[in-house]
Amino acid sequence: MNKLLSKLLGVYDALSTPKKLHFFEVAILKVSIISFVAHIAFIYFENTFNFIGPSSHSYLKAIYTPFSFILYYEVFLLVIIIPKSISEFIGKQFEIIALITLRSFFHDIADIDFTDIATINNPNFINILYDLGASVIMLFSTLVYNKMYKKHGVSDAHVDLDQFIKIKKVLSVIMCGVLVALSFISLFSWLTDVRLAFQNKTSFPNPNTVFYTDFFTIMIFVDVLLLIISFIYQFSFNLIFRNASFIITTILIRMSLSMSKPMNYLIIIIGLAFSIITYFIYSKMTVQKIKD
16 A cells, blocks of 8 residues: 555656646647647638538637637646645636636637627627626636735645645545546547537537536545545644635535526635635634734
8 A cells, every 4th residue: 555655646746847747738738729720720611611511600619629728737737736735726726717717708709690799788798798707807806815825825834744745645646547537538428419419400518517517526525535634634613614615615616617607607706705705714813823
């Protein structure tokens, strides 16, 4: 068992080096560029020859594809930073859900025929406003949270013990395997749904429900596991409440991915606000406790 744990720790140390992370980043950027060009070419040939069906596709859809790969890299970084502060880990989740929301704009705007938008009450136009408005609010919330974390991050130091970090490194490696497996499963499922949509001439599946619903479901249990393990090293009401608020936020994020607009964005914003307020109170109480 110790030998296996040593190997897993070695795998994490190899994956998390700046050089390796830079390699992954460059690789993702290259794949993003190739996929962007390929998607544009696909749209051109489809609009010109209609080899799938008599329909016209907007070139704006191509923007969605590279953005999805960049977002996937952010998810990979989320898994990699598990051994770091739980607060930093949650902050990365905020960034990911904000990027998912921004990505929805590229998806929605490609489906709009602007010649049909006669009034400001047009549902498609309102969807775009929801995407942009929610993105700005989530960006602001993420910046506020990250600023609070950098200012009060010292409050996490007492639980980041060496043994606890090793446990989180092992969990990170396991989650990397889960991430890869889930990616292939989700891709196969999505391609199957797309094929059926083409055959039945129905709407494509919601891209936000592909991969991310399952991923955030798993992240809920990861958060709970980290919370339970942290009790071994630090057991206090303040810490329990703070970490529980993070779990609640993750649950709300997972719920939002299966909901329609604007309720999905409202649920996310409520979750972000709850975590920010809780973390602010926790930080103030911890600082006061240290002074006393």
